[in-house]
Amino acid sequence: MxxxxxxxxxxxxxxxxxxxxxxxxxxxxxxxxxxxxxxxxxxxxxxxxxxxxxxxxxxHPAIADSLYQQALRIEQVIFAGFTHQPAVQLAAALLPALPGNMARIFYSDNGSTSTEVAIKMSIQYWWNKGMPERKKIVAFEGAYHGDTFGAMSVSDRSVFTIAFKDVLFDIISLPLPTQANISDCKAILHQHASSIAAFIYEPLVQGAGGMNMYDAHLLNELLNTAKLLDIICIADEVMTGFGRTGMFFASEHMHKKPDIICLSKGLTGGTMALGVTAVTQYIYDAFVSSDALKTFFHGHSFTANPLACAVAYTSWQLLQExxxxxxxxxxxxxxxxxxxxxxxxxxxxxxxxxxxxxxxxxxxxxxxxxxxxxxxxxxxxxxxxxxxxxxxxxxxxxxxxxxxxxxxxxxxxxxxxxxxxxxxx
Ligand SMILES: Cc1ncc(COP(=O)(O)O)c(C=O)c1O
Incomplete structure (x- = not known):
């Protein structure tokens, strides 16, 4: 040794x-x-x-170089009240490329925080709208959305979460959609719609749950139902994003698009820790208010770290070559x-x-x-x-x-x- x-x-x-x-x-x-x-x-x-x-x-030399060049300019700065070129440049590049008319980028620092942010935003969206009873999250059996408490709660009750099962919040579970169960899945959404805030899913491939793959057409049907019921659709593309499924984003395989997209992992080409939660305009608008309590009080010390944003931009350019x-x-x-x-x-x-x-x-x-x-x-x-x-x-x-x-x-x-x-x- x-x-x-x-x-x-x-x-x-x-x-x-x-x-x-x-x-x-x-x-x-x-x-x-x-x-x-x-x-x-x-x-x-x-x-x-x-x-x-x-x-x-x-x-990768180009990624290493952008990291070095950025480190010589500014390596980290508080992101409340400040901004910087790498964060803005990356948001400007990603937003038009993301499926589903995404309008705003919220930065965090890994995959779990990107989903945690999406869950919190969805619940607070309804609270801000004066409908706090819409607070349940729907998720698939076999799902994995990360290791923090919210992310664990919306993940499968599996070996990863068994020790915590009594302290995780309750969710509504759906089986992965099949021809045989799709009507039942839709019926569950209809039955609980008035209490549901959001539906979170790993589009087409559940990673840590065992690389379970499922049908785009059936997911599309479920998304369609969710949208008709005003359920916020959160695509967790932490694993599936950036080309893994053959498209830049797995949500491109479906006609119905998410309202929120979570990204991490390949976001920086795998060089730095960074999370993105992208949202559509209507989600963002619910947080624009003169009532201070409608603020999204969430952030991390390394939110939008300039080094991570710089390499993410370089990685995005490499991906498009x-x-x-x-x-x-x-x-x-x-x-x-x-x-x-x-x-x-x-x-x-x-x-x-x-x-x-x-x-x-x-x-x-x-x-x-x-x-x-x-x-x-x-x-x-x-x-x-x-x-x-x-x-x-x-x-x-x-x-x-x-x-x-x-x-x-x-x-x-x-x-x-x-x-x-x-x-x-
Ligand atoms: C789909 C999905 N969401 C969230 C996460 C959590 O990401 P992180 O490990 O960066 O916290 C993972 C990690 O494997 C994942 O596959």
Missing amino acids: SNLVAQDKALIWHPFTAQKNMPNPIAITHGKGTLLFDEDGHQYIDAISSWWVTLHGHA PSTVDKIAWICERNSTAVDHLRKYLTVKNIRQLGTIVAFEVSTGEKSYLNNISAWITQYCMQRGVYIRPLGNTVYWMPPYCITPHEYDTMLSVITDMLTNLPKE
Whole structure:
């Protein structure tokens, strides 16, 4: 064990990691493009974009340069009463590109805060309108919207939230829509409409809940009903935003658009922590009042951090370059071929793809986050130079857009090789 790892083990508590018998963390010294390098000289293809954040690759020169240049100008300033070029420039770039006539950007500093802000805004919207009885949030079973209390409340009651279930607020849960249940889902919205503030959803792919994918047409139907009932629709695009589903934003797959959009992760190309909650004009207008109590009293020390906004703007420009757009299309195509190939493996169930994301279950017991096969798969693939981190027995990939054809082939061959060597049940 290196000195660094020994010190880590003595000092640090890692996220989403059982501490007892925790495997030694791998000390990463640097990254380049799709690759991560450790202190023992190994290299790994980062096939899950370091928890879905890295868009253009690690240590991207243009992003690094904008970070450096911004740090020389202003690194941080209180955002109440002050503004700065990076925040305004980013808002001006994002607003016209976001689905659904978004009019204002509210900044925070991660995905959980972006959803927390959206939930609070929705509840206060109705309070400001003199209808405080509209305070319930509707969310999907299997959802994950973050780890703060509001975000946990609107997430599934799962292994992530079980210890807190008695202190989370009640929500109205809907199953993911299917042809069989769509009428029931709509009926639930109708039945509770007068008490519902908002409906929050991860459009088309539920990430941490197990890469569950569902139908755009059915989501569109639900959004249509919600809108007819004046329910605020919150698209949590923290994971699905910035090209992951093949479109810049997953909400582009639906005809009906959200009233609020939450963004983070790929927002800065995966370089800095930043959250965005974008809202339509009518939401914003409910907070413009001479009554001080109608103010949105919410903010974070690092709201709209200039460094984060500067790199987000650079990342957004990189995303729009034709070469990136072509590359995303290329990944989508390679994924479709890979999905056909995966069907030959008997150990694989429920293969699914949306854009740059492919997921499937390996047939070792129930679909569960606590399925031990995850650790085995991670280790097997890492020993062969590919980093994936299955959600229990749900294996998936979602690489940075800079992945080369050779790296893609290596990733696929290591994963398929893993499938033929799975331990017997
Ligand atoms: C859809 C979704 N919303 C919110 C979050 C929370 O983001 P963060 O981890 O930045 O707090 C995540 C994180 O995985 C997510 O996938």
